[in-house]
Every structure is written in C-alpha cells, then in structure tokens.
Amino acid sequence: xxxxxxxxxxxxxxxxxxxxxxxxxxxxxxxxxxxxxxxxxxxxxxxxxxxxxxxxxxxxxxxxxxxxxxxxxxxxxxxxxxxxxxxxxxxxxxxxxxxxxxxxxxxxxxxxxxxxxxxxxxxxxxxxxxxxxxxxxxxxxxxxxxxxxxxxxxxxxxxxxxxxxxxxxxxxxxxxxxxxxxxxxxxxxxxxxxxxxxxxxxxxxxxxxxxxxxxxxxxxxxxxxxxxxxxxxxxxxxxxxxxxxxxxxxxxxxxxxxxxxxxxxxxxxxxxxxxxxxxxxxxxxxxxxxxx
Numbered sequence: 590x591x592x593x594x595x596x597x598x599x600x601x602x603x604x605x606x607x608x609x610x611x612x613x614x615x616x617x618x619x620x621x622x623x624x625x626x627x628x629x630x631x632x633x634x635x636x637x638x639x640x641x642x643x644x645x646x647x648x649x650x651x652x653x654x655x656x657x658x659x660x661x662x663x664x665x666x667x668x669x670x671x672x673x674x675x676x677x678x679x680x681x682x683x684x685x686x687x688x689x690x691x692x693x694x695x696x697x698x699x700x701x702x703x704x705x706x707x708x709x710x711x712x713x714x715x716x717x718x719x720x721x722x723x724x725x726x727x728x729x730x731x732x733x734x735x736x737x738x739x740x741x742x743x744x745x746x747x748x749x750x751x752x753x754x755x756x757x758x759x760x761x762x763x764x765x766x767x768x769x770x771x772x773x774x775x776x777x778x779x780x781x782x783x784x785x786x787x788x789x790x791x792x793x794x795x796x797x798x799x800x801x802x803x804x805x806x807x808x809x810x811x812x813x814x815x816x817x818x819x820x821x822x823x824x825x826x827x828x829x830x831x832x833x834x835x836x837x838x839x840x841x842x843x844x845x846x847x848x849x850x851x852x853x854x855x856x857x858x859x860x861x862x863x864x865x866x867x868x869x870x871x872x873x874x875x876x877x878x879x880x881x
Contacts, residue, residue, distance in 0.1 A: 590687075590717060590746050590747070590770055591626065591660060591662065591687060591717075591719065591746070591747060591770050591772065591788065591789070592625070592770065592772075592788035592789045592806075592810065593625030593626065593788075593789045593803060593806045593807070593810070594624055594625050594626075594789055594790055594792055594795050594799070594802040594803040594805070594806045595624070595625055595626035595627065595628050595660075595662060595772070595789065595790065595791045595792065595795070596619050596624050596626070596627055596628060596791075596792055596795035596796055596799060597628045597631045597632065597633035597634065597791050597792060597793055597795070597796070598612075598615060598616070598619065598627055598628060598629055598631075598633065598634060598651075598796065599615070599633055599634060599635075599796055599837050599840060599841055599844065599850070600612065600629070600630070600634040600635050600639065600647055601615065601841075601850045601851070601852070601854075602852065602854040602855070602856065603851060603852055603854065604854075605854075605856075607639075607643055607646065607647060608850070608851065608852070609646075609650055611850050611851060612647065612650055612651070612654075613650065613654045614849075615796075615844075615849060615850065616651060616654050616655060617654075618799070618849060619795070619799050620655070620658050620659055622799035622800045622803065623799060623800050623803040623804070623807075624659065624795055624799045624802075624803055625659060625660075625789065625803060625806070626659050626660040626661065626662055626686075627651055627655055627659060627660075627661050627662070628661075628662045628663075628664060628689055628791050629647050629648055629650075629651040629661070629663055629664060630644050630647055630648055630663060630664035630665070631664040631689055631691075631721075631791070632664075632691070632723070632726065632836060632837075633793050633796070633836055633837045633840065634647065634664060634837075635837065635855065635856055635859075636664050636666075638856040638857075638859075641675075641676075644676065645676075645679050645683075648661075648663045648664075648679065648680055648683060648685060649683050651663070651685075652683050652684045652685050653683075660686040660687065661684075661685045661686050661687075662685070662686065662687045662688065662689045662719060662791070663676075663680035663685040663687070663688055663689065664676075664688075664689045664690075664691070665677040665679075665680050665688040665689065665690055666689065666690040666691030666692070666693075666721060667691075667693070668693040668694045668695050668696050669693075670693075670706050670709055670710065673690060673706070673710050674709070674710050674713045674714075676688075677690065677710055677713065677714050677716065677718070678713065678714055680716060681714050681715065681716040685716065686716075686717070687716060687717040687718065687719060687746070688714070688716050688717070688718050688719070689718075689719045689721050689749060689791065690707065690710065690718055690719070690720060690721055691721040691723065691726075691727065692706070692707075692720065692721065692722060692723075692727050692729065692731055693706055693727065693729075694726060694727040694728065695727075695728070697728050697729050698729060700731075700732055700734070700735045703729065703731055703735055704735055704738055704739060707720060707739055707742070707745060708739075708742060711742050711743075711744050711745050714744070715744060716744065717744050717745075717746045718744055718745045718746065719746065719747045719748060719749055719770065719772065719791075720736070720739060720745060720747070720748045720749070721748070721749040721751070721774065722736075722748055722749065722750055722751060722752055722774070723749075723751040723752070723774055724751075724752055725751070725753070730752055730757075731748075733757060733760040733761050733764055734764075736748060736761050736764065736765060737761075737764040737765055740764075740765040740766070740769045746769065746770055747769055747770025747771060747772060747788070748761065748765075748769070748770075748771055748772065749772045749773075749774040749791045750771055750772065750773065750774050750782070750787075751773075751774025751775050753775060753778070755778065755781055755782075755785070758771060758778075758781075758782055758785060758787065759785055762785060762786045762787065767786065770788045770789075771786070771787045771788060772787065772788055772789050772790055772791050773787060773789070773790040773791070773792075774790075774791060776790065776792050776793055776794040776802075776824070776827075776828040776831075777825065777828040777829070779792070779802075779805070779806070779821070780805065780809065780817060780818065780821035783806065783809035783810070783817065784809070784814070788810075789806050789810075790802065790806065793831055793832075793836055793837070793840055794824060794827045794828055794831055794840075796840050796843070796844060797827065797831070797840065797843045797844060797847065797849075797874070797879060798824060798827055798877070798879070801820050801823060801824055802820075802824065804816075804820055805817050805820035805821060805824065808820065823877075826873050826876070826877065827873065827877060830869060830870050830873040831843065831870075833866045833869065833870065834862055834863065834866055835859060837855065837859075838855055838859055838860070838861070838862050839862055839866065839870055841853040841854075841855060842861075842862040842867060842870060843870055843874060843879075846870070846871060846874060846880060847874070847879055847880065
C-alpha cells in the first residue's frame with residue numbers, strides 16, 4: 590500500500606509558532622522533487638512538543654495542501670492510548686491516507702500491552718495504520734512475534750522499522766509476508782532493507798535530498814540495483830551528518846542553510862546545533878552540492 594521515499598517532514602517554527610507558509614513551501618518542494626509521500630507530525634516534525642491544536646493544524650494543512658498529489662501519513666502516536674485514538678480519528682476525519690503510530694514510550698509496556706494498544710486504536714478507525722518501532726526512543730522493542738500478530742489486524746498494514754537490526758527486519762518480512770509494508774526508519778539501512786524485500790523509507794534525509802532518496806527507492810523497486818547502490822553511497826554522508834545531534838536539530842539547520850526555511854528554530858528541550866557541528870554540516874552540504 591505504501592512504498593517509496595516518504596519524507597518525515599520538519600515542522601517549521603517562527604517566533605515560537607508553527608510557520609504555516611514555510612510548511613506549505615516545503616510540501617511543494619518535496620512533491621516537485623519526486624518524494625512519494627509526506628509524513629507530518631513524526632519525530633522529525635517535533636510532535637512531542639506540539640500542542641493538540643498545533644498537531645491537528647499541521648495535519649490539516651498538510652492534507653489540504655498536498656491535495657492528493659501524494660499520500661499523507663499523519664503521525665498520530667502517543668504513550669496514552671486514548672490520545673492516540675483522538676489523533677488518529679482526527680487524521681482520518683481530515684482525509685489523511687494513513688496514520689503513523691509510534692509505540693508507547695516511557696510506559697514500557699509488555700508485548701501484550703503493545704499489542705492491545707495498537708489493536709484498540711485500529712478498532713477505533715478505518716484508516717490504514719503503519720506501526721512505528723523505534724526502541725531507542727521508546728525503551729521497548731516490538732518483537733517480530735508481536736509484529737506478526739499485529740499484521741493480522743486488517744487496517745495495520747505495515748511498520749516503520751527503526752530498531753537498527755537487519756536480523757529483525759528479515760524476521761518481520763519472513764513472518765508478515767509481502768503484503769505487509771516494511772519501511773526503513775533509519776536512512777542508512779534503506780538500501781539493505783529494500784534488497785531484503787522492504788518497500789521504502791520514512792526519511793529524515795529526504796528533507797534535504799528528496800530527489801536522490803526517491804530515485805534510490807525507484808531504482809531498487811525496479812530491480813536496478815547498481816543504480817540504487819550508487820545513490821546509497823552518495824547519500825551516506827548525509828545519513829551520517831544529519832544525526833550528529835538529536836534529530837531534527839541538524840536537518841533544520843541544513844534546511845535553513847539551504848534557504849528552504851526562514852529559521853532553524855527548535856523547541857526546548859532541544860537546543861540549536863552546536864557551532865562545531867554546524868561547520869561540519871556546512872562542509873558536507875557543500876561537498877554534496879546542496880550549498881554553493
């Protein structure tokens with residue numbers, strides 16, 4: 590159902606508020622560059638520090654401005670099941686094509702608790718759901734056995750897998766079958782994941798290099814592995830530098846340097862990119878050809 594390069598789009602801020610005009614311009618840039626889908630209000634979109642009103646507004650703007658040109662996967666996860674239901678229902682109501690749901694963080698649920706959380710939300714909506722597994726942020730891994738159980742729920746259609754484990758990726762694909770969309774949650778393993786039968790990526794790097802990330806996925810999905818591999822190694826320096834500090838601090842700094850957003854403002858407790866890493870980032874962007 591969902592394949593290719595989906596951008597985990599940043600939420601631009603200006604003087605503490607969502608910069609709606611900048612968000613619309615970013616969406617247009619992404620679609621013009623061939624991105625296969627837009628994901629607002631994920632980790633990169635700083636969903637953790639958006640109010641409910643801001644979160645819902647960003648999703649509404651994205652759905653409205655995309656206007657069905659590409660799919661929109663709205664971030665709707667929470668560590669509170671009732672809140673996740675509220676956000677997912679809202680995404681469905683305003684016309685999002687799917688929901689990306691991070692597993693509950695901080696609570697540290699058991700595997701049974703994880704299953705019941707997603708089962709409860711899925712039963713509350715008809716919208717397709719992509720599960721988001723990122724144990725480095727949530728403290729609990731969704732085990733392949735649990736993912737297999739979740740894949741049997743009709744509207745749970747895939748996973749954004751960010752455990753960093755190729756072994757786990759392979760086991761999920763083997764257990765869940767080809768109709769379950771396994772998407773990379775870490776840019777640097779997108780090419781290996783595609784070669785194993787994955788369908789694409791929900792990407793941070795696509796914010797700054799959307800054409801190359803989309804083309805890498807296109808080539809891989811067409812079986813043009815040499816061309817895809819070449820782009821993988823071209824993109825690798827960006828995959829590294831854009832995580833030199835906590836996401837989305839570096840990618841917002843990069844977009845600001847590139848003139849794509851008026852400000853690289855992030856919300857506390859995130860802090861601006863350090864001067865040392867700012868210099869390193871600028872150097873990589875120049876070498877890549879993204880800065881003159």
